[in-house]
Amino acid sequence: MAATPPPQPAAPAMNSPHFIGIGGAGMSGIAKILAQRGARVAGSDAKESATARALRALGATVHIGHDAGHLAAGTDCVVVSSAIREDNPELAAARSRGIPVLHRSDALAAVMAGRRAIAVAGTHGKTTTTSMLAVALRALGLEPGYAIGGDLDTPGSNAENGSGPWFVAEADESDRSFHRYTPEVAVVLNAELDHHANYASLEEVYQSFEVFTGRIRPGGTLVVNADQEGTRELTARLRRAPRADLAVVTYGADPSADVRVVSVVPKGLSSEVTVAMAGRELTFGVSVPGRHYAHNAVAALAAGAAAGVPAAELAPALAAYTGVARRLQPKGEAAGVRVVDSYAHHPTEMTADLEAIRECAGEGRVLVVFQPHLFSRTRELGAEMGRALALADASVVLDIYPAREDPLPGVTSALITDAARGAGADVRPEPDRDAVPELVAGMAKPGDLVLTMGAGDVTDLGPRILERLAGDPGPAVP
Template identity: 50%
Template sequence: MRIPVPDELLPADRLGRVHFIGIGGAALSAIARIMAARGVPVTGSDDHDTPFLPSLRDLGVTCHLGYDAAHLAHLGEGDTVVVTTAAREDNPEVLEAQRRGLRVLPRSAGLAAVMDGSRVLAVAGTHGKTTTTSLLTMALLEAGADPTYAVGGVLSATGHNAQAGDGDLFVAEADESDGAFLVYRPHAALVTNVAADHLDQWGTEEAYRAAFVEFLDRIDPAGFLVCCVDDPGAADLARVARDRGLEVVGVGESEGADVHVTDLVFDGTTSAFTVADGETGLGRVILQIPGRHYVLDAAAALVVGLRLGYGFEDLRRGLESFSGTKRRMERKGEAAGVRVYDSYAHHPREIAGDLQAARAVAGEGRLVVAYQPHLVSRTRIFGVEMGQALAAADEVVVLDVYLAREDADAAVTGRLVAEAVPLPDGLVHYVEDRDSVPQLLVDLAEPGDLVLTLGAGDVTELGPQVLSLLGGTVA
């Protein structure tokens, strides 16, 4: 559901009582958590329980299960409702808020409300936003900055997706999927990459890329932009930003980078690299997460911290202490010699990056992947490329499309992806019955193998079921 952004964006302390419709999601729960910690009266509702709700209830936030107009009975004139983009047009709470003329905000305006008064560090890009936001947060925490942060996943080190800090910095994941990043006014921005996605929102690849160019206008002219220039889209954006007079720092392995990353070494679940800022060697960083894309994310986060004036050694310790976020190459456990991981990748480039990382972790073992396509529109556009990316696995199970925000389309199913996987017959399985997948994975996996559940939907629930069938427990 698209809720317009109001012309005037009020700070959180002027919103009155705030009710979140879809409070169980990663984005809205983060905003609600920060507001509640700052003393704003917060309530919310969701159609099902989620892992984000217990910690909100611990803060005293009433979280209703199910949507009902009666949940807004405590709101009056001057109070606010924040609505998830996943809400349906006929949501009874949305209809009640509109009928009563309450202030109704999209999640982007809700996040802007808690950003007010802070120096915002916005992390944008097609892929890697959650991990990079988390890495930057950990680096700044170790450097003593105590930032407020809002991340699209649970930060393993803190157990939360958001926290209200005492410092003046606000680290935020700036999502482009619905144009939310065009609402914020960051002091500095980090762009991981720019590759077409969310074309259900933007229509064309050209319009999608143009949104990132428009995002440049939101950055404080006295601030700066960090780009991972190994990515062609981010490199193009960096050139546009420089032409506009914005300070830009390019990061990567390529010759055009201002901050170079060299000597990459991947060993199991670790990734090591050396950093040089121009002609000045800074040192070596050893991450506890695997994969080249995570190296680039970490290097970009490091540069943001350096340009803010923090020291390399403090920032390095923060990066090296990062143990991941939920659903980003997350280790679920091991049983009967089979390791089980879970990741959120749902775009062809994300799939390729995570399979490269998983291959390093698997070592001599095989890589068995269960992939669930996410969104009908994305599968329609990128389904063949998804299948091609999955060829990096040894054996692939493809589930049907996870429906979110869209209705089913009989012409767009997981079969479209499965038929595009260029592996020999017998190594690709299209399974419509999701409940049968855990047993199939158990039957396919052998001791030493790595099973990876992949996708942005409820495929994440399968890993623990696999471990249980193997006689193990979740990590």
């Protein structure tokens, strides 16, 4: 196993922090917690949002647009994510003024300092599993702090300072930022090659997760998936060089798993899960469909038990979780057509969500509106994305959502649509995002289920599709 890295240097004070990109899922959560602790929080974002308004309601100053003038006198640190470029005027101003600049992960590590941390990592399922555990602990009155990469219900519900000893955090591997954390309990859900701008090979992914698990505190616990190929390889590596001060708990359907999934019974948009652990069986409900979400709940159960929460109490408390934004989130129904939103953007996630939705659709068709996320991911995984779309009855594919990346020569959504057609899928490209509501409304019939899918702004199309299905063309789009 990789040697434990040296401790990170102490973070500067965060009494008057400025967040560049404060509306982002990860950034806004840290900003909220600091505001709850009494810090004078300020920041900027590219556009107005419900998240920005929620932060203002907590007393934060949120500017729209980026300008060096937004950096107030007295700012004691500037927090950035990996998406912020060096030419950002606020970042440039901070560097010229000698203001300490913190990466988001260093700020989160500082927020967790002094708490008993549970960090949830993996290529897929981090947000859901972190949310499930945080909600269950809260339902039991344990008042955890938490930071999640998505809202539980209302804008700004992605984080809470909490008054209890535990802090549950989503640990992001995409840029290796999870190497900053020193959890007492760590969860690894899966390990696959993704984030191709930062990982050149699966071997690099394994090495990165080895560093993460190497940072678990002495006497801590690693909860790891027994079913997935990548986590089995990771577990084998750890066992070849075991740490005497680390407990390893496996979960999954594998007969050897310490927390074994006995059954997952679909029940519409929910499921019932039975697990065997510590010589007894427990059955509990999960409020979202799909085996993958059921297994996320089992990971949360195993992590909570590792933290000392009785499994018999935690299992029913998991039923308090009612979903998180964009993780198979129902958006509504109109004209007999249901619309659900999915954050899936990797072929494994797409396949899992489509299989789950297929079970929910019954006799109706599954229609997908898919927006690829990142040029680098599409270049490497576009063909697999296209094959995943063959699980739908028909798909509309938008142009690539660039996020933080610049275009790559020859990388377009055609990589996906060509592969989808080769797999026998009914797929059509639609470069005009604003034409999608009319297009989908013309395709859909009563009983169908429409799935908006992707990590970009495709999520905004769900309400517009519902408006069009209901006969309302919606507001004019400039």
